[in-house]
Amino acid sequence: MHQHAFKTLKASTLFSVVGRIALVTGGGRGVGEHIARALVENGARVYIASRSEATCKRTASNLTAIGPGTCHALPSVDVSTQEGCSALVSALESREEFLDILVNNSGVSWGAPFDSFPEKEWERVMALNVKSPFLMTRGCRKLLEVGAAKGVAEGDPTLPPLPSSI
Ligand SMILES: NC(=O)c1ccc[n+]([C@@H]2O[C@H](COP(=O)([O-])OP(=O)(O)OC[C@H]3O[C@@H](n4cnc5c(N)ncnc54)[C@H](OP(=O)(O)O)[C@@H]3O)[C@@H](O)[C@H]2O)c1
Numbered sequence: 001m002h003q004h005a006f007k008t009l010k011a012s013t014l015f016s017v018v019g020r021i022a023l024v025t026g027g028g029r030g031v032g033e034h035i036a037r038a039l040v041e042n043g044a045r046v047y048i049a050s051r052s053e054a055t056c057k058r059t060a061s062n063l064t065a066i067g068p069g070t071c072h073a074l075p076s077v078d079v080s081t082q083e084g085c086s087a088l089v090s091a092l093e094s095r096e097e098f099l100d101i102l103v104n105n106s107g108v109s110w111g112a113p114f115d116s117f118p119e120k121e122w123e124r125v126m127a128l129n130v131k132s133p134f135l136m137t138r139g140c141r142k143l144l145e146v147g148a149a150k151g152v153a154e155g156d157p158t159l160p161p162l163p164s165s166i
């Protein structure tokens with residue numbers, strides 16, 4: 001039989017996040033909290049961060065109590081700026097040597113009539129929804145590459161780095 005690089009092709013293993021390390025921006029509430037919870041409930045170690053550290057701390061505590069994975073709040077950060085993204089990556093690097101999953105969830109929307117849509121709000125939406133995923137993915141690239149290489153070395157490259165934007 002043909003030898004393949006995977007230990008097993010069972011669906012339960014292919015899609016397992018047990019022991020995986022994840023970062024969810026805006027994971028303290030809303031959609032991000034649900035994503036963080038799903039990862040924790042499936043055994044991942046999840047980091048969450050947003051401008052409100054208090055919210056993230058409260059959510060991290062609640063999700064860790066649910067388990068079996070764990071959730072950890074990182075210091076307050078505004079990921080719509082390069083400075084904020086760099087600070088978040090540094091905070092993660094001081095705790096982990098690699099990253100398996102990056103979820104660029106932090107986002108904002110603004111409603112206004114087409115003809116009078118304020119330029120300031122357009123720029124705010126673009127900075128968080130478009131620029132931030134680029135900056136975060138670029139900032140986390142090295143951590144993600146280490147995570148991917150680790151999976152390959154262990155013969156279990158089932159979960160590629162996942163820089164996603166929702
Ligand atoms: N694809 C779809 O159909 C769909 C549907 C709904 C939502 N979404 C997207 O899902 C994401 C979350 O939506 P939601 O409904 O959960 O929104 P939400 O309840 O308003 O939550 C937004 C999250 O982003 C964080 N955030 C906002 N500004 C931030 C900043 N400058 N830096 C860091 N974090 C920031 C917030 O935390 P802080 O306020 O503490 O910073 C909060 O955790 C958004 O990107 C939204 O566009 C997509």
